[in-house]
Amino acid sequence: MRIQRVATVVRRAAPALLAMALPTLSHARAEDPISDFEANCMSCHTIGGGRLTGPDLKDVSQRKDRAWLARFIVEPATVIDSGDAYALKLRNEARGVVMPAIAGMTLDRAKALLELIEAESALEKSKFAGIQMSDRPFTEDDVRLGREIFLGTQPLKNGGAACVSCHSVSGIGVLAGGGLGPELSDVYGRLNGRKGLGTWLAAPATTTMQSIFAPHPLDGDKEILPLLAYFSDIAQDPPESSQAATLIFILLGLSGTAAALMIFDLMWKGRFTGVRKALVAASSDGVEAKQQ
């Protein structure tokens, strides 16, 4: 009886709880197509600015019908796995990179995005034509500054965390860089060089990078450009394995632990060790002696 009553309450409350949770799910990132495009598309696509990791989306709806495009935006992997010829062609053009599924993407959101892309395609110059950054050749100074920015010795102007916090590259010292994000030695080629990587850094596409750098964006000419110079410079070196760095880190930790244990032993040199046992024995002897 009582269980039934509880069950009824839960059943009645469940839709209300769900309704409360749902708006927070899509996380205020999708309320309008412009911010949706900025958050989820811009790091790989331009509208009229040429190819990045993904194709230039100018006039995309003239190349393929809208129903197909909307479905592809919602579930890219499924369309590719179905063996669709056009999807496979896109994948080949992107050198095998598959468009990631965007969390919470719906057909309605995809249609709103397609409308935005159509409207922007009609403009002479879309605001999504790619970031405006100097295209002067990289200098030695750029590479040096880029390395300092990567390591954090040159702090980021807007207070973002240095790359080394989460990423490693070849040739930055015994203990290398962080392991949270991917290794970046070959990132310059992987994200299609200067333009692709530059756009990515201006509008990162992973949730973690997005949430860390949205409030602390990188500066185009002063920070992204030197970083690009640095990444293009190290792309020429052979990649280094980070296993040695991990091993050194573990060994440092273990020897430090052993040293700390020895220090504890010394610090409490005068602690009770065998004394209490003897006391207990003597004490019970005494009690026994009394009883006899």
Added chain:
Amino acid sequence: MELSSGFLNYLDVFLFGALPYLSLTIFLIVTIQRYRQDTFTYSTLSSQFLENRQHFWAMVPFHYGLLTVLAGHIVAFAIPRAILAWNGVPIRLYVLEVSALICGLLTAVGLVMALIRRSKDTRVRGVTTASDWVLFAMLLFQVSTGVLIAVFVGWGSSWFAAAVSPYLWSLVKFQPDWAFIVGLPLLAKLHIVSAFLMIAFFPFTRLVHVLVIPNQYLWRRAQMVRWYGFRGSR
């Protein structure tokens, strides 16, 4: 495919948007209620009298290690900018990370010693409750994921300051933003979820002793303990 990713979305919302509040609520209500109802259970019930040799190797490394690591988490939560500034010089970052790893390993050594002592020594095992064993399991999980993160998902001191601290502040402001967390590696997510679970379980365990630390132990004079029934002197 779509269904499972939808389910994972909800799971993330629950684990990183709801669970922290659920845990804190349980923590507050039960902690207060237990203090009012069973005041004198607010103790860790020392077993040092029952076994005193292994006790040293369990308790000393465990407490010094854990308190340092915990303090590190709290500092990185409170003043993340300062941590990032400190880590701005690679050698300082490495010193901080190696020290943190050492303290994590000390905690692990102490915990394993405590587990061995509790299960081997008959008298100590006799005063060990079910909640103690559950707590051991939780601590073991928490400490081992922590050490694994330190080794394989570096550099935690920096990315805690950059990603986890803003997430925790979003919880404090009652505007949970789990976007910081959902993309983290599984190890880090497990460590965070298990921390929330431990906060919820806290008031049901001997951990309550941390709320009633007899601070005067730090400065009061040493006490002489005499044994009743012991005659004569040596």
